[in-house]
Amino acid sequence: MAEKLAQSDLVMESGPEAGTPMIRVENLHKTYDLGEVQVHALRGVSLTVYSGEFVAIMGASGSGKSTFMNLLGCLDRPTRGRYLLEGQDVSELTKVELAKIRNRRIGFVFQGFNLLPRTSAVENVELPLIYSSVPHLERVERAKASLRSVGLEGREDHHPAQLSGGQQQRVAIARALVNNPSIVVADEPTGNLDSRTSVEIMEIFQRLNEEKGITILLVTHESDIARFAKRVVLFRDGKIRRDSLVEGRVDAAQALISLPGIDEDEDDGEES
Amino acid sequence: MDYSAVFRVALRALTRNKMRTALTMLGIIIGVGAVICTVAIGEGASNQVQEQIRSLGDNIVFVSAGSVNSHGVHMGSAATKTLTADDAKAIGQIPFIKEESPGVGTSGQIVYGDQNWYTHIRGVSPAYLDIRRWPVTEGSPFSNHDVAAAANVALIGTTVMQNLFPANEDPVGKMIRVQNLPFRVIGVLQSKGQSPFGQDEDDTIICPYTTVQKKLAGISWIQFVMASAISTPAIPPSEQQIEGLLRQRHHLRPDEDDDFIIRSPNDLANAQAQSGRILTLLLASIASVSLLVGGIGIMNIMLVSVTERTREIGVRMAVGATEEDVQLQFLSEAVVLSMLGGAMGVVMGVIGSILVSSMLRWPTLVPPEAIVIAVFFSAGVGVFFGYYPARKAAHLDPIEALRYE
Numbered sequence: 001m002a003e004k005l006a007q008s009d010l011v012m013e014s015g016p017e018a019g020t021p022m023i024r025v026e027n028l029h030k031t032y033d034l035g036e037v038q039v040h041a042l043r044g045v046s047l048t049v050y051s052g053e054f055v056a057i058m059g060a061s062g063s064g065k066s067t068f069m070n071l072l073g074c075l076d077r078p079t080r081g082r083y084l085l086e087g088q089d090v091s092e093l094t095k096v097e098l099a100k101i102r103n104r105r106i107g108f109v110f111q112g113f114n115l116l117p118r119t120s121a122v123e124n125v126e127l128p129l130i131y132s133s134v135p136h137l138e139r140v141e142r143a144k145a146s147l148r149s150v151g152l153e154g155r156e157d158h159h160p161a162q163l164s165g166g167q168q169q170r171v172a173i174a175r176a177l178v179n180n181p182s183i184v185v186a187d188e189p190t191g192n193l194d195s196r197t198s199v200e201i202m203e204i205f206q207r208l209n210e211e212k213g214i215t216i217l218l219v220t221h222e223s224d225i226a227r228f229a230k231r232v233v234l235f236r237d238g239k240i241r242r243d244s245l246v247e248g249r250v251d252a253a254q255a256l257i258s259l260p261g262i263d264e265d266e267d268d269g270e271e272s
Numbered sequence: 273m274d275y276s277a278v279f280r281v282a283l284r285a286l287t288r289n290k291m292r293t294a295l296t297m298l299g300i301i302i303g304v305g306a307v308i309c310t311v312a313i314g315e316g317a318s319n320q321v322q323e324q325i326r327s328l329g330d331n332i333v334f335v336s337a338g339s340v341n342s343h344g345v346h347m348g349s350a351a352t353k354t355l356t357a358d359d360a361k362a363i364g365q366i367p368f369i370k371e372e373s374p375g376v377g378t379s380g381q382i383v384y385g386d387q388n389w390y391t392h393i394r395g396v397s398p399a400y401l402d403i404r405r406w407p408v409t410e411g412s413p414f415s416n417h418d419v420a421a422a423a424n425v426a427l428i429g430t431t432v433m434q435n436l437f438p439a440n441e442d443p444v445g446k447m448i449r450v451q452n453l454p455f456r457v458i459g460v461l462q463s464k465g466q467s468p469f470g471q472d473e474d475d476t477i478i479c480p481y482t483t484v485q486k487k488l489a490g491i492s493w494i495q496f497v498m499a500s501a502i503s504t505p506a507i508p509p510s511e512q513q514i515e516g517l518l519r520q521r522h523h524l525r526p527d528e529d530d531d532f533i534i535r536s537p538n539d540l541a542n543a544q545a546q547s548g549r550i551l552t553l554l555l556a557s558i559a560s561v562s563l564l565v566g567g568i569g570i571m572n573i574m575l576v577s578v579t580e581r582t583r584e585i586g587v588r589m590a591v592g593a594t595e596e597d598v599q600l601q602f603l604s605e606a607v608v609l610s611m612l613g614g615a616m617g618v619v620m621g622v623i624g625s626i627l628v629s630s631m632l633r634w635p636t637l638v639p640p641e642a643i644v645i646a647v648f649f650s651a652g653v654g655v656f657f658g659y660y661p662a663r664k665a666a667h668l669d670p671i672e673a674l675r676y677e
Contacts, residue, residue, distance in 0.1 A: 070671050
């Protein structure tokens with residue numbers, strides 16, 4: 001069952017026809033009931049994201065972008081409205097079904113990395129596979145491959161405390177990718193990183209987006225970071241205010257060449 | 273989610289904070305250890321009582337001559353002269369009675385060479401040794417012929433032997449003087465040690481009752497009848513039948529008291545064993561209170577752990593753990609914690625009971641079923657006290673858990 005699902009994901013990935021709606025959101029509302037006060041976090045959001053897009057979601061804090069991300073990531077259910085993920089209506093699913101979707105189809109990257117402390121990189125990356133009943137040996141194989149794809153070969157047994165911030169975030173990206181998701185949801189992934197490391201992380205996202213066709217939703221409030229995406233959606237007061245393509249998109253790999261490589265020395269310094 | 277992975281994850285989480293894990297387990301270790309230890313002591317004691325019941329004899333019914341009430345003055349037990357060897361023979365005819373022996377007792381000075389010893393002299397028939405399960409280790413017992421002939425023969429207890437004879441001398445065949453009469457030692461009785469009532473059973477000599485009656489005590493009556501019932505349940509009815517029989521034979525009117533006393537030491541010993549069991553149960557239940565306290569300790573630590581690992585729970589949920597997965601994870605941690613504690617507690621309990629028996633010289637016995645019960649019970653403690661924290665973890669909202677600082 002698990003393999004079947006994983007395979008069907010692979011099939012979808014391998015043929016991302018332009019024009020297949022990955023995410024289709026219609027008139028989404030989210031209201032938090034805090035007893036006496038009702039907070040309208042989202043007031044009717046409609047958005048369509050196609051397969052292979054790289055969307056930056058921007059907005060000030062309180063604009064509703066985080067709420068929107070949580071809904072897209074299937075961590076929460078909308079109060080009203082419809083959310084179609086790859087054509088499937090997920091707004092009415094049970095908690096168990098949502099957990100399964102998060103497990104198989106969505107990869108999360110967080111601002112604070114959210115790695116398990118005192119747990120090796122490879123075990124951190126294995127985590128989603130544990131919940132999709134992948135046997136132990138295959139788990140380790142896939143986790144190692146995933147770590148390799150983000151350039152962390154040889155660091156498999158390092159604990160988060162032994163890794164730099166950039167490396168920790170790369171472990172988190174490897175974890176998000178290990179179950180071959182169709183969407184990666186990144187919530188301020190560069191918020192805790194210095195500028196060069198941020199660009200390195202963006203380089204990974206751009207590569208994943210281009211080479212594997214993974215749809216990427218990137219929440220950020222830094223316009224510098226949003227310029228690495230293909231499309232920018234701006235939130236204000238629970239609504240989408242602007243939705244535009246990025247003009248003059250920055251190629252992270254190119255940007256890295258022009259940046260001085262001071263951080264690598266620092267990384268090595270932290271290592272020893 | 274496979275269970276070996278769940279188990280490994282639980283074990284890993286527990287080894288991450290070894291000191292805390294050890295202290296939490298200590299409650300269960302002490303609880304299980306204390307229960308095992310008290311049960312072992314109780315079982316050992318009750319085993320010893322059982323052993324003693326067996327050593328008393330074979331479903332013994334003991335009839336002794338009773339007190340006599342002459343004109344309002346009670347003379348104390350064994351004062352009557354109404355119990356006779358014929359009564360004993362009649363008791364032997366009761367279907368519930370297997371064997372019987374008349375008995376008389378006296379005491380006196382016994383002399384061998386230049387040694388002498390004051391001891392109890394018991395006059396019985398050969399059946400007595402069967403009833404008491406008291407074999408002769410050297411020489412041979414006396415016979416019914418010796419009883420009929422009132423022969424001067426004696427079986428001696430080991431205490432008497434040690435006090436009269438040098439260690440290297442075989443007493444069998446030697447002549448001793450009992451109250452200045454010459455007796456031949458024909459056998460040595462197996463050592464019985466202390467009676468359940470604290471007497472040295474080996475400090476005695478046993479002779480034919482006729483000899484003691486006629487030659488040593490100078491009486492025609494007997495003082496007791498030692499009988500054995502055919503089975504333990506046959507003891508109470510046989511007591512009733514003996515009472516009816518003796519009242520009839522002694523021509524007692526309905527308003528007259530018995531002039532004899534019937535007792536069954538097995539009843540007494542059984543009562544003792546019973547009270548021992550109750551005491552064990554009481555001690556074990558007090559000990560299991562510490563198990564309860566240990567369980568509360570587990571609950572406490574699991575709650576702390578859930579709070580501390582709120583972010584971890586959030587991450588696990590984000591990557592696809594269901595509520596059930598999270599609940600199983602924390603529940604299995606609690607169960608692994610309590611079962612490891614239980615296993616160590618069993619080891620501690622066994623070591624403790626070995627120490628008790630070697631240092632205090634109390635008999636102990638660890639019943640294997642107690643070990644199995646202890647391990648399962650501690651697992652149950654883990655499930656019971658781990659359930660609430662695990663449920664709390666499972667019901668966390670992933671968004672809030674991920675935001676938790």
